[in-house]
Amino acid sequence: MIYLDWTATSKPLKEVVEVYNKMNEEYWYNPSSMYKNAAIVKSLIDRASQSIFATLGLHDKSIYYTSGATEANNMAIQGFVMPYKNQNKHIITTEIEHASVYNVFEFLEKEGFRVTYLKCENGMIDLDELEKALTKDTILVSIMWVNNIIGSINPMKKIIDLVKAKSHAKIHSDLVQGICKIQPDFDFNDLDLMTITFHKIEGLKGIGALIINKNLQLNPLFYGGHQQNQLRPGTNDASLIVASAKAIRINFAKTIIHYQYVQKLYHYLVEKLAKFSFIDINKKGDYDLLDGYYSPYVLSISFKNIKAETAMHFLEENDILVGIGSACNEKTKMVDRSVYALTKSETKAYHMIRISLGYHNTIQELDYFIEKLQELGNK
């Protein structure tokens, strides 16, 4: 089996699963209880949070564990803007965000907020457009770091500097496809809110996290007990949390090594695929060979005459797994927003498959994939 869908999820590391199991055997008590056994579990959660802060170089932040990135994005955006409802406030995002951000903005638009969706004609946002969009009423700017479909990388440092210089708006970023994969050009501390998840980086599913400035007030999405500062009530799963700290610690340290290796695979793949006349690579020409604008972990291609699903199943029969659109979108059958934003072509947005690489892939695997793709093209 050749797995080329690492952006959808990854196989958990053995060490991570071991930690999870150990936690469930020994430290399964409710961390909110007052006896010693439980207090240790609470200490382990605190230690995990500090470990995540240390890994990412964060200070003066609070971390809230959620069920995943979708919840963290909702909590960040809804939680921050809802107190400003009916005050004619303005919020900014991009047209290529993951559905768990984009659809929240659509919802908020219906709730009366003024929304600007920044265009991403080159894959990434245009700083001039952002500057023009900022007003004194802008309260939140949410821009993803690395796009999950076309792999474009937003210029986060410039975005942060611009937003801070020109407005009082808070900045949220969905870091899911960047963390442990791309070396950041910015300081995570400069984001007011950030979403991370662990199952994309060889951690476990069922957990994500929202990290925010310590003094920032959010409205909760759920009401319940006093856990997590009452912002995200419910019994914490210490096993998931501690296992997640392990996953991010191991893989964050390898960001550069993995990047350099995957970049080689990516260049190899792009070079071969560029020769196929039956597909288009969904990148803007000017940026094709420039590193730093696109993530080597994600490559989106569109077929000229083959349906994406047909292609996917053909490859599956040949033991190759790729994605079509975002896995989170699979039931909606809609054209992909990110590819459309980039190509302005509905056909391309519909006939798109996503090849996403991991550091476990090899050149041999890619050769086999390219061979099968050629077969498909010849049909």
Added chain:
Amino acid sequence: MEDHILIRYGELSLKKSNRKQFTQRIQNHIKRALKVFSKLSFESRGMRFYIMLNDEDSKPIIDILQKIPGIYSFSVVSRCASNMDDIYFLAKKLVLNELKDDKNKTFKIETNRGDKSFPYTSIEITKMVGSYLFKNIEGLKADVHHPNFTLYLDVRHEGSFLFTKTFIGMGGFPAGSLGKTLLMISGGIDSVVAGYLTIKKGMSVDAIHFAAPPYTSPLAVQKVIDLLETITPYTEYQDINLYVVPFTEIQKSIYEYTQSDYCITIMRRMMYRISEQIAKRIGALALVNGENVGQVASQTLESIQTIEQVTSMPVIRPLAIFDKQDIVNIAMRIKTYDISILPYEDCCTVFVPKHPQIKPNLNYTIVEENKIDYKRMIEKAIADTERIVLRVNKHYDYLLNNQDKNKKQEIEELF
């Protein structure tokens, strides 16, 4: 464009004979606290101290400077070339920045011309910059008597230096300059505030806490650690020693053998005795606590007198006559309040009798406490006292550190 931070010292300017020692101490403290910012350089000129930013971001440095005792105030100074165009440009930028939050702020300009070859006098410079700003910033208002902010201009040969904002420092004396104390800390709102004020005043602080496991939870000790870690950044060496005294045996025998309304009085006397002995061992010159006259039974003047009788050491009570709300306000400001109100029982709350004496009789107290063999128990408690060193930016987890060796290893492997 931000060039340096100008630091002004606090009340120590009055103490002529010790001035040099004091300023040296603050300078060392500043350098120690800013150690991680490797590009900074420092310069001392008379009663002012300069931190050259050399491209470091000023924001995190401002936060740290506000936690250094003995600094009266400081300003982040921007620099430009000494010509009118550059001065105009920079002045406009700084003024606009001031008006960002409130457009109606009034201002004035104060100019100092160090470079006497500069073609305009300081009065002329003030006028020229003023009229430029009025022309270029709509609705700008001046008020020379009670301005909301002042634009300071210092025109020198090597460049012109401008600033508008003055940050208020902590005030007080250089940390540690007035000697060492031992802080009795419970985990409530008051004692940590007392510790903070003591550090601010220029004394160094070690802390002592009485734990009564298993009646008090290890979380109560952790709470004390978390509180002390909050005030550690204010200390001279960025650390605090905490002594945790095992108090269970003493507390149990008090409750078993002495009259119940005298329990608190006797318990406090035991705490003072132990604190005094530990203070002497570590070279502390005074005890500090958060007692507040009238707040609880053990803090009436009569109680304080009966309790304090066991020690000959000076006892400093920074909060003795504060209103509770004023203490709470400080606790909120230094961010200890939310930790203090966590619901863990400490040894002051766990064994409280229904009707404690508010006017304990000294002779009767002595008769009662002689019913227990406290000298031996105190000796043992001191021998078993645990010392924990708390450091800035390095969280100490009491429970995890108290696991046995194998368990510790097992926990390490989880991370």
